[in-house]
Amino acid sequence: MSKILTGGCCCGEVSFQVTDNFKRFFFCHCEQCRKLSGTAHAANLFTSPDAIEWLKGEHNITRFNYPNRALSRAFCKTCGSALPFESQDSSYLLVPAGSLNEEPSKELDAQIFCEEQTEWHKNGLNGKKLIGFGRD
Numbered sequence: 001m002s003k004i005l006t007g008g009c010c011c012g013e014v015s016f017q018v019t020d021n022f023k024r025f026f027f028c029h030c031e032q033c034r035k036l037s038g039t040a041h042a043a044n045l046f047t048s049p050d051a052i053e054w055l056k057g058e059h060n061i062t063r064f065n066y067p068n069r070a071l072s073r074a075f076c077k078t079c080g081s082a083l084p085f086e087s088q089d090s091s092y093l094l095v096p097a098g099s100l101n102e103e104p105s106k107e108l109d110a111q112i113f114c115e116e117q118t119e120w121h122k123n124g125l126n127g128k129k130l131i132g133f134g135r136d
Contacts, residue, residue, distance in 0.1 A: 006055075007100040009081035014057035016084060018095060022047045022106035025097070030113035032066060036073045037082065041111070043097040045104055049086045052093055061085075 008015035024046040033042035061083055063074045072094075074085035082096040097104065 003105070005100050005102045005104060007084070007095070008055075009057075009060075009076035009079050009083060009099070011076065011079035011081070013060045013078045014076050014081075014083055015055040017053050017055060018047065018084065018093075018100075019051040020105050021051060022095070022104055023092075025104070025106045025108050027108065027111040028113055029111065029115075029117040031116055032069065032071050033113075034116075036064075036066070036071065037096075041117070045095040045097055045106060046092050047095065049090060049093045052084055052095075 002019045002021040004017050005020050006015065006017050022045040025044070026046075027041045027043050029041045034040065036042065057076070060077050061074050062077050063072060063085060065072045065088060070088050072085055072088060074083045075081060076083060081099065083099055084093055084095040086093055
């Protein structure tokens, strides 16, 4: 039996639970995923659309479908946090890994579109000093 993971947005308006039965886990470095996520890469888990139960705030979700592409993004209307959404063809549920409150059991399958990875990200991974900002 798969465990249940919880997740939600930063402001707490939206929450969900999802079955920890992910089929794929990718870090995507493509330009569109960088723009949609605002980060060096998107970190997305893929599962079946019926794996999610919205606990609170589903009405507070906005969706953007990237023009002429199968890319989308769902986010909280209040705080902008990335949230899970069904693919445009409804074949899978995409769950931003950062939206989860617990660690998924699925390990990373691959980093994709690495040829589009930014130089600033590569430089940041190559031995730069890590500074911890603890939560004391």
